[in-house]
Amino acid sequence: MRWIWIDKFTEFVSGSHAVAVKNVTLAEEFLQDHFPGYPVMPPSLVIEGMAQTAGILVGEARGFRENVILAKIREAQFSDYAVPGDRLSYHARMESITDAAAATVGEVLLNDRAIGQVNLMFSHVGQSGAAMGLPSHNFVFTEQFMRLFERFRDGVVASAGPSDVDRAASCQP
Amino acid sequence: MRISRDEVVKQVGEVLVDALGVDHEDVTENATLGGDLGAESIDYLDIVFRLEKTFGIKIPKGELFPDDVLNNPDNLGANGRISPRGLERLKECMPHADFSAFDQNPLVSKVPDLFTVKTLIRYVQSKLEKAPVA
Known part of the structure; x- marks a missing residue:
């Protein structure tokens, strides 16, 4: 579980919104290389942090039954960098x-x-993943992830009511 | 309040520019979403979400892009063509598409060409016409 780019959730309303924080520290290895003598948090990892925050929000809305895969960055823009000591x-x-x-x-x-x-x-x-050669088990929200999630679930997770559901089209295949 | 066709054209264009990262001048009414504008599978869902938000409409699964029709073997004919039943189903599911060219040579590989900018404009117009006036 090393590829986790958020430290904790401070707010989590099921199916609605979530807030996660990331404290940037100089002890992190990537900052030694990005850049030598000028450590700044790479924007790509900020996108990853948001993808994990939003991806868990999406996964939780369906009870973590689905593998939730980042499929597209619709928009990403930044006006400043985070440096060691900052809190994103x-x-x-x-x-x-x-x-x-x-x-x-x-x-x-x-x-x-x-x-x-x-x-x-x-x-x-979900189930269709096996047809595409993907593992049949949930490889995104693993048991180890779920144990981690349970630790901060109490106190920050609330429900916003039932989420949107698919509506069937009128014509049949 | 009814939205004019010109306004639908303009807003559909904005949706495609934002969703596909194309230039405004590329979004002509006859441009195909996949072939001309480079849409990939996730982009079709992105377009659906953006159209719903932009026009305040609900787009049921498979209504705008009825890909399930091609998953039914009964709808496929010989030599890479759609069967007559399949063609009938496609037309039922896509009353907003222009089949005049496709009818001449209904190849499965040409189905993506039915999804043009004009198809989206007609679809949105039909949804807005059916929507209750606020």
Whole structure:
């Protein structure tokens, strides 16, 4: 579980929105190389942090039954960098969710100042994943992940009511 | 409030520019989403989400892009063509598409060409016409 780019959730409303924080520290190895003598958090990892915040929001909305895969970065723009000692917070909001996919909008704050926008799309890869050669078990929300999630679930997870569901089309295949 | 066709054209264009990262001048009414504008599978879902938000409409699964029709073997004919039943189903599911060219040579490989900018405009117009006036 090394590839986790958020430290904890401070808010989590099921099917609606979530806020996660990431404290940037000079002990992190990547900052030695990005860049030598000038450590700044790579924007690609800020996108990853938002993808994890929003991806867990999407996964939780369907009871973590689906593999939730980042499918598209709809928009990503930043006006500033985070450096060691800074605290990033990722504010993700669910825009749409269906059986096939979900769209989220997100704002990135640097020490409570807005510095970026990251809007994403996720694919749900459930039972159909096996047909595409993917593992039949949930390889995104693993047992180890679920144990971690349970630790911060109490106290921050609330429900916003039932999420949107797919509506069947009138014509038949 | 009814939205004029010109306004639908303009807003559908904005949706495609944002969703596909194409230039405004590329979004002509006869441009195909896949072939001309480079849409990939996830982009079709992105377009659906953006159209729903932009026009305040609900787009049921498979209504705008009825890909399930091609998953039914009864709808496929010989030599890579759609069967007569399949063609009938496609037309039922896509009353907003222009089949005049496709009818001449209904190849499965040409089905993506039915999804043009004009198809989206007609679809949105039909949804807005059916929507209750606020």
